[in-house]
Amino acid sequence: MAITVDTPRTAVMTTTATSTPAPAPRIAPGSASHWRAELPTLAGRTLSLRQLRLSDAPALLATLSVEEVARFISTPPRTAAGFERFIEWTLQARAEGRYVCFAVVPHGMTTPVGIFQVRQLGATFATAEWGFALGADYWGRGYFVEAARLVLDFAFDQVGVERMEARSATPNGRGNGALRKLGAVWEGVLRRSFVKDACQMDQMLWSILADEWREVRSGWTGAVLTH
Amino acid sequence: MGEDKRSQPAPAAGAPARSWRDGLPVLSAGGVTLRELRLEDAPALAAHLGTAEIARFLAPPPATVAGFEEFIVEAHRERIHGQAITYGVVPDGHDHVVGVFQLRSLEAGFGTAEWTCMLASAYWGTGLFLESARLVMAFAFDTVGILRLEARAVTMDGRGNGALRKVGAVQEGVLRRSFKRNGQRYDQLLWAVLAEDWRLQKRDRPRVH
Numbered sequence: 001m002a003i004t005v006d007t008p009r010t011a012v013m014t015t016t017a018t019s020t021p022a023p024a025p026r027i028a029p030g031s032a033s034h035w036r037a038e039l040p041t042l043a044g045r046t047l048s049l050r051q052l053r054l055s056d057a058p059a060l061l062a063t064l065s066v067e068e069v070a071r072f073i074s075t076p077p078r079t080a081a082g083f084e085r086f087i088e089w090t091l092q093a094r095a096e097g098r099y100v101c102f103a104v105v106p107h108g109m110t111t112p113v114g115i116f117q118v119r120q121l122g123a124t125f126a127t128a129e130w131g132f133a134l135g136a137d138y139w140g141r142g143y144f145v146e147a148a149r150l151v152l153d154f155a156f157d158q159v160g161v162e163r164m165e166a167r168s169a170t171p172n173g174r175g176n177g178a179l180r181k182l183g184a185v186w187e188g189v190l191r192r193s194f195v196k197d198a199c200q201m202d203q204m205l206w207s208i209l210a211d212e213w214r215e216v217r218s219g220w221t222g223a224v225l226t227h
Numbered sequence: 228m229g230e231d232k233r234s235q236p237a238p239a240a241g242a243p244a245r246s247w248r249d250g251l252p253v254l255s256a257g258g259v260t261l262r263e264l265r266l267e268d269a270p271a272l273a274a275h276l277g278t279a280e281i282a283r284f285l286a287p288p289p290a291t292v293a294g295f296e297e298f299i300v301e302a303h304r305e306r307i308h309g310q311a312i313t314y315g316v317v318p319d320g321h322d323h324v325v326g327v328f329q330l331r332s333l334e335a336g337f338g339t340a341e342w343t344c345m346l347a348s349a350y351w352g353t354g355l356f357l358e359s360a361r362l363v364m365a366f367a368f369d370t371v372g373i374l375r376l377e378a379r380a381v382t383m384d385g386r387g388n389g390a391l392r393k394v395g396a397v398q399e400g401v402l403r404r405s406f407k408r409n410g411q412r413y414d415q416l417l418w419a420v421l422a423e424d425w426r427l428q429k430r431d432r433p434r435v436h
Contacts, residue, residue, distance in 0.1 A: 127405060162412075163405055188400015192421055193375055195338055200374070205400055205417070 035158060036097045042150040047143055049102035049116065049150050052090055056103055057083035059111035063135030072172040073133055075196070093119075100159070104134065104147045113138045116151045121165065128161045144178050149217070152182070156210045163210070167203040169194050179206045183216040247370060248309050254362040259355055261314040261362050264302055264324065268315055269295040271323035275347035284384040286408075288345060302329075309337065312371070316346065316359050325350055328363045330371070339375040340367065344390075351386065360394045365429075368422045375422070379415040381406050391418040395428045 039051040057080040063069065064076050077083045093099035099119040103112035114134035121127045130151065134144055155161040166184060168175040180186070184206035192200040254261040264272075272295040275281075276288050289295045302313035311331040315324035326346035333339045342363065346356055367373040378396060380387035392398070396418035404412040 126407065162407075163403070165402075185403065187402060188417055190377075190399055190417075191375070191397070191419060192423075193339060193419075195374070205402075207403055207405075209404055 035100060035154075036095060039094065039100060039102065040154075040158075042102070042154060044146045044150050046141075046146060047104055047106045049104060049147060049154075051094075052087045052101055052103045052112070052115070054084050054087055056112050057081070057087060059113075060087075060115070063113055063137075064115070064133050066136060068136045069133055072169040072175060072194075072196075072201075073131070076133075090117075098125075100154075102147075102151060102154075104138075104143065106138070106143065114143070114147070116147060118151065118155050118159070118161070118164075125155075125159050125161050127163045127165065128155060128159070129165045129167070130155070131166065139174070145181065148178070148182055152208065152213055153217070156213050161210065164208045164213075166206045167193070168206065169196075169201045169203050171201065176204055176206075182208070183212065184208045185212075247312065247366075248307055251306065251312065251314065252366075252370075254314070254366055256358055256362050258319050259358045259362070260317045260319070261328065261359060262317060263306075264299045264313055264315045264327070266296055266299055268324045269293075269299060271325070272298075272315075272327065275325050275349075276327065276345050278348065280348045281345055284381040284387060284406075285343075285345065305331075312366075314359075314363060316355065318350065318355055326355070326359070328359060330363065330367055330373070330376070333377065337371055337373055339377065340371075340373045341377045341379070342367070343378070356390055357393060360390070364394065364420065364425055368425045373422065376420045378418045379405070380418070382414045382416055388416055388418075391416075394420070395424055396420045397424070 041051075042049040060083045061077070061080050064073075065078065070076055077086055090099065090101040094101070099117070101118075102116045104114040104116065105112050114132065116130065116132045118128050118130045121129050132144070132148070132151075134147075152164065155164060166179055167190065168179060170176070170189065185208070187205045187207055190203045190205055193203045194201045251263040269292045273289070273292045277290055277295075282288060289298050299313075302311065305311035306313065309332065311329060313330075314328045316326035316328065317324055326344065329343045330337075330340045331342070333341055344356065344360070346359075350356075364376065367376055376396075378391050379402065380391060382388075382401065388398075397420070398416055399419050400417045402415045402417050405415045406413045
């Protein structure tokens with residue numbers, strides 16, 4: 001749920017979890033994994049995920065800078081120019097192979113209504129953290145679950161993530177409910193780990209492991225979960 | 228371990244206030260001094276920390292003197308950039324380092340940081356860890372302004388987890404299969420000390436054994 005606009009969470013020290021080289025990323029048959037050069041477009045039933053473009057800045061400003069959306073995320077940029085700098089940063093970090101950010105674009109639209117971010121937490125992508133923000137007008141339509149499934153498939157199958165963490169402020173019932181619905185496992189409460197407007201909040205820590213995800217999705221049909 | 232002879236970090240008498248990014252202050256208390264690493268510490272670090280015992284529950288430290296020299300150069304660079312703080316541990320009566328404490332910023336600006344420690348196995352159980360850890364915590368919370376200090380330890384690392392509990396860290400969760408060694412994945416316990424925990428602890432330090 002964190003939007004990282006400038007410096008991301010820096011590489012975790014070499015003595016922790018993620019310093020072992022990741023295995024070679026699994027590449028889906030027939031698709032070359034060149035996501036560092038350019039993100040593939042991931043097509044779902046009602047929406048697509050694609051790479052951000054500089055021209056997305058006004059749409060992101062309009063959908064993500066409202067109080068309702070920004071309440072539990074790091075303060076987003078306040079101007080379109082600020083979002084342009086953020087988008088440039090996302091492209092640079094992707095090219096360096098340490099971060100990806102997808103724009104959520106419903107079918108029939110050309111501009112994004114939200115974003116999904118994935119960043120590596122150590123020297124490799126073996127452990128990663130994801131965050132997301134969706135415009136409030138688009139809540140409750142199943143967009144989140146559909147987009148999240150596409151992002152998780154991409155992260156586990158293409159990027160080689162083995163453990164995907166998410167942090168969500170404890171009062172953010174919507175965010176925590178969304179994670180639980182996807183099958184994420186609650187691992188703990190990070191006390192006072194999120195500072196927003198001089199207010200320190202606790203966050204819930206969630207994780208999904210690659211093998212769990214493969215098991216969960218094997219039970220899915222084409223229908224999007226909406227309950 | 229029950230002794231409470233911790234003292235404040237040695238003040239830089241008469242010196243103008245400097246940022247730790249320009250150079251780390253020397254910290255000392257009964258029995259131990261913490262100071263910035265120097266290139267000439269590399270052989271001692273390789274001798275003390277390059278052992279299998281140390282590396283059992285950690286990502287492998289450098290294996291050679293040259294590897295530790297790179298580690299020291301990187302530590303200086305990270306300090307200048309405000310990304311990490313690395314202290315060498317020198318017990319009283321020694322002139323060489325026998326361990327390393329590191330604080331690493333997890334978010335821009337060091338609001339939340341992660342700390343790690345490597346100590347030569349000959350000094351395990353001597354109280355050196357606790358004495359050093361208290362100096363590092365005082366520096367982290369009072370000088371750097373860290374609000375939340377996290378640590379991770381593999382679940383079966385009883386010594387590491389016991390040490391964290393002893394310095395007042397609170398176990399917040401279990402990170403499933405978050406640590407990988409030799410192709411094997413292990414769970415880690417996540418611990419945290421908050422600045423406010425630390426201040427309460429200083430006011431009314433429990434005597435822990």
